[in-house]
Amino acid sequence: MPNIAVIGAGVNGVASAIKILEHYVSEGKRPTRVTIISEDFTPNTTGDGSAGLWGPYLLGGTAQSKV
Numbered sequence: 001m002p003n004i005a006v007i008g009a010g011v012n013g014v015a016s017a018i019k020i021l022e023h024y025v026s027e028g029k030r031p032t033r034v035t036i037i038s039e040d041f042t043p044n045t046t047g048d049g050s051a052g053l054w055g056p057y058l059l060g061g062t063a064q065s066k067v
Contacts, residue, residue, distance in 0.1 A: 009038035
């Protein structure tokens with residue numbers, strides 16, 4: 001069984017770990033273990049705060065009063 005380590009539990013680390021697992025499952029490959037190594041996990045990562053900054057950008061022409 002392959003063992004894969006992902007360093008960091010922010011948005012990129014967790015997303016990478018999920019995609020690695022999805023790849024191995026969808027390809028029908030042998031079971032794989034993915035371990036996330038991080039000093040902190042949610043809600044104590046910088047990714048938890050920065051994710052909120054994406055909202056206004058994606059809202060486009062929404063009135064400022066509704067953002």
